[in-house]
Amino acid sequence: MRLVIARCSVDYVGRLTAHLPMATRLLMVKADGSVLVHADGGSYKPLNWMSPPCRLEEGPGEWRVVNRSGEELRITIEEIAHDTAHELGIDPGLRKDGVEAHLQELLAEHVRTLGDGWRLVRREFPTAIGPVDLMCRDAAGLGVAVEIKRRATIDAVEQLTRYLELLNRDPLLAPVAGVLAAQSIAPQARTLAEDRGIRCVVLDYDELRGIPSTEMTLF
Amino acid sequence: MRLVIARCSVDYVGRLTAHLPMATRLLMVKADGSVLVHADGGSYKPLNWMSPPCRLEEGPGEWRVVNRSGEELRITIEEIAHDTAHELGIDPGLRKDGVEAHLQELLAEHVRTLGDGWRLVRREFPTAIGPVDLMCRDAAGLGVAVEIKRRATIDAVEQLTRYLELLNRDPLLAPVAGVLAAQSIAPQARTLAEDRGIRCVVLDYDELRGIPSTEMTLF
């Protein structure tokens, strides 16, 4: 990895056109040839960049970074304050825990939190337009399709609505009710969902994780 | 901006839990206290990070980066290969051109490309559930709602469908047809749109830009 602190201006021409006026910035050149232009603030997102695979052509006072589809990042360098290179090696990579897939696992284990006497029919219940996260039966034995999200927006309501329309056309399954379960639910999503008779449930990840999974055997 | 090349392991506990095993990486500390952990490849996204506002507490062989909501990034440092700091100053920022707003401006100027004799009623035509990108009238004087996207997915079709339902309830406007105009249209979106009688139009940004805007005065 090469780290350059330089006074530079940057022009990108590709999927859009963008320009950065002359200023001092960090230029990061990674081992795969990708280039990142970072300012001393903002978020983790660079001001501008070129993703791999790409090629860096270094000329006097100008870098050109191009990829196969003709996108180009042109960096005009006025002055270099720092320029070092470092061997980093291949990174072993990140391990994550607590994403949407885990929410689904947890809720599948604790379907009872949605209602007394509820049972899980199956996870990833297949339909013609994609799998329903959880298919359940309530205490009365009626079908319930559960859509799980970390953050539920209007899209989630539309998605669940499409599933419900399809499922309710099947005389063997109908009637099927809907539940939108998420760690947070956007107000507009809640309004639309309730307008369509879809129940909204806010999930607490830590609470779900805290319930002993042997609970299901108690009933 | 401080740049540190170090052999380190990283643990993040916050909205999720994540772990990085010991390896050599770049640690970038920005002026606002935010910290980025970069590997020598991948994309512009760091392996892990803490967004501002946050605070860095530096101990012997361990950094703790915390924010107000209790999220924490803990970096255990085994060896430091490089450690420099640089004054960058405030960045003047990025200027972009060619985003969705520009597509809307261009198409509003060249509504005729959608059909001979078409007229623009107004941009951002207001409805109870949000503004329609372009409201037009075709050669026969019938209303057409146009939804503009850079990339049209199924969401865009659903959005336009909601508008059309609403608009067609208004006896002063009905009947209103729908057009989905985008630089690219996902196959499933096209299928769903055409199934609902919504016309799909692929836009060419450069072509639209190339048409003299005085064209409208020719008719």
Next chain:
DNA sequence: TTGTTGATTTCGCAA
């Protein structure tokens, strides 16, 4: 390779 979906999305605008 292509398409679809989730994301510690980030970012910008507007109410």
Next chain:
DNA sequence: TTGCGAAGTCAACAA
């Protein structure tokens, strides 16, 4: 401040 939609979204996974 909050909410919502766009993004050069990116990235992982399935078909």
